[in-house]
Amino acid sequence: APKREKTNGEVERRVVSQLLTLMDGIKSRGQVVVIAATNRQNSIDPALRRFGRFDREIDIGVPDDNGRFEILRIHTKNMKLSPDVKLQELASNTHGFVGADLAQLCTEAALTCIREKMDVIDLEDDIIDKEVLERMCVTQDHFNLALGTCNPSSLRETVVEVPNVKWDDIGGLDEVKNNLREMILYPIDHPDKFEKFGMSPSRGVLFYGPPGCGKTLLAKAVASECSANFVSIKGPELLTMWFGESEANVREVFDKARAAAPCVLFF
Structure with a gap:
């Protein structure tokens, strides 16, 4: 139900108008409740969001660390995991991932495990040998490989990098690195201290130079x-x-970055 003033097609406008008419005809708290879902709420016709229509809006946000851990635990409960698998660590490393992304991550890790055993599996047989199945288990390495191929849905259309650059990889610039630690890393590592002393962390950093x-x-x-x-x-x-x-486009970039937080936007 897009905004009618931004719609070129007459069909879309008629559909929105018909939906408005039908929703106005529903009796208050009758036997019909209309539930709708969208990931672009600002693109919906504002008339649909007025009182008496979709006047209750619930934000289904991106899960936090604990939420991601619970989702991973559910998707891996029927998988044979190696003792080295740390679901809590995976939850901490999957910023911005939603339920579907985590399900894809678990599936990709399982497929990576199966690919490693393809040389001992005969695809022409209807039954896989029991000993082969017992030796198959998903390890932390399988999840790490899968993590390199899976991106958050919110950034699926954006090129996302997982940098492997450390401070030691940058020669010199010691003063600059110390300033960046104070401005960016300290507020993330010690948010309670910043809140206690009423300090606001920097929201942006401008690099300039040749x-x-x-x-x-x-x-x-x-x-x-x-x-x-x-x-x-x-x-x-x-x-x-x-x-x-x-x-x-600028607003969309920032919306995607918020959904995949913590995120570093580099212009």
């Missing part, structure tokens, strides 16, 4: 040190010839 001086490498190191997703945005990706589209 090409090749290490600006991009520093941004990747920050993302790696705080275990955050790293999204690099190029200017042409945001600019379009259509009025209002560039602003909408």
Whole structure:
């Protein structure tokens, strides 16, 4: 049910109008309750969000660490896991993942385990040997490999990197690295102290300098040190010839980054 003023097709406008008419005809607390779902609530016609229609909105947000741990535990309860699998650690490393993403992660880890045993499995046999099945178990390495191929749904259309850059990989710039630790890493590692003393962490950092001086490498190191997703945005990706589209693209980038937090946006 898109906004009618932004819809070119007459069919979409008639569908929205008909939906409005039918919802107005439902008696208050009758035998019919209409439930709708969307991942783009701002694109819905505002008339549908007025009182008497969809006047109750529930935000189904991205799960936190504990939520992701519970989801992983559910999806792996029928899997044979190796003792080295740490679900709590996986939950901490899957920022921005929702239930479907975690289900895909578990499936991909299981498929990785099966691929390793393909040389001892005869696909022409209807039954797999019991000894082969007993030796098959999903390990932490399988999950780590799967994690490299699975991205959060919110960033599925965006190129997401998992930087492997440490502070020691950057020569010199000691003063800059210390400033970045104080501005970015300390608020993440010690949020209680910042709240106790009423301090507000920095919301953005501007790097400036000649090409090749290490600006991009520093941004990747920050993302790696705080275990955050790293999204690099190029200017042409945001600019379009259509009025209002560039602003909408910027808002969409920030919405995606919030959904996949913690996230480092690099322009």
